[in-house]
Amino acid sequence: MTPNSNPSSETQTLLLNRVSIRKYKDKPVSEDMIDAVLEAAFRAPTSSNIQAYSVVVVRDPARLSALAAAAADQKHVRNAPVFLAFCADITRIQQAMEQSQKSIDPNNLELGLVSSIDAALVGMSASLVAESFGLKGVMIGAVRNDPLEVARVLGLPKGAYCVFGMCLGWPDEAPKQKPRMESSQTVHYEHYGVRKPEQQPPQQLADYDRELAAHYHTINKPTTDKSWTDEITKKFNPQPRDGLRAALGQLGFDFE
Numbered sequence: 403m404t405p406n407s408n409p410s411s412e413t414q415t416l417l418l419n420r421v422s423i424r425k426y427k428d429k430p431v432s433e434d435m436i437d438a439v440l441e442a443a444f445r446a447p448t449s450s451n452i453q454a455y456s457v458v459v460v461r462d463p464a465r466l467s468a469l470a471a472a473a474a475d476q477k478h479v480r481n482a483p484v485f486l487a488f489c490a491d492i493t494r495i496q497q498a499m500e501q502s503q504k505s506i507d508p509n510n511l512e513l514g515l516v517s518s519i520d521a522a523l524v525g526m527s528a529s530l531v532a533e534s535f536g537l538k539g540v541m542i543g544a545v546r547n548d549p550l551e552v553a554r555v556l557g558l559p560k561g562a563y564c565v566f567g568m569c570l571g572w573p574d575e576a577p578k579q580k581p582r583m584e585s586s587q588t589v590h591y592e593h594y595g596v597r598k599p600e601q602q603p604p605q606q607l608a609d610y611d612r613e614l615a616a617h618y619h620t621i622n623k624p625t626t627d628k629s630w631t632d633e634i635t636k637k638f639n640p641q642p643r644d645g646l647r648a649a650l651g652q653l654g655f656d657f658e
Contacts (some may be wrong), residue, residue, distance in 0.1 A: 412534075421538075423540060426538075426571025426574050431484045431570060434572075436483070439532050440457060440459075442531045444524060448521075454520045455521040457524070458556045458558075459484060467480050472548040474637075478540060483570065483572070484570050485568070488521045488564070489558060490514070490521045490563055491562040493559055494562040495513075518565050521551060525566060525568060539568050539571065546565075548649075549564065549653060561653070566623070572599070578582070580617055586604040608628075611630050612629075
């Protein structure tokens, strides 16, 4: 690499080309492949080495169907060759503390956040490793639509909840990549709102609306002229998953 060249790597290329894949070939994903993906993913950063996560590997069609029903009835969940449920899991922390006659009940917001972040770091790492093997997938946040039912289907103990899932398989589609906001909108230097002197003014939401709308038009997906802002408004007004805090409380996460 010359001093003035743009840095590049295989990992960078994987991420720059990443798309969500929802259709898979009728080709099995071996246990050895999943084991290799997860073994590498478990080297992801973890706060203070607490490793507050667990992963449930699901292949059984009946269980996949039940998970799909709890997650907005997404057919790619039902049809996935393999589904990975990434869970925040504080049960081992509790076991360690019980040896000193201590308890984390009731726990607090910090522990819930840390375990959820741990699970997210492992999940993104697993996605990247899977991509490096040629597997493709899509993240499923809709498991939080009904966390109690998902916990029942997965047999989760109190102290564990599914943060998100991931369908994985050998890809049977090549969708057009959705544009992201320009980095001028999301990257700041030293202080929020400060950008490089040579940068153009940050992209306006109206500009991104037009860019995203143009993308959706090319794939014949219905949208509005204010594509992103209208989508976001619809998603968060009214607020989604109003019962989530209460449900997570039943699963052992106070989030207070």
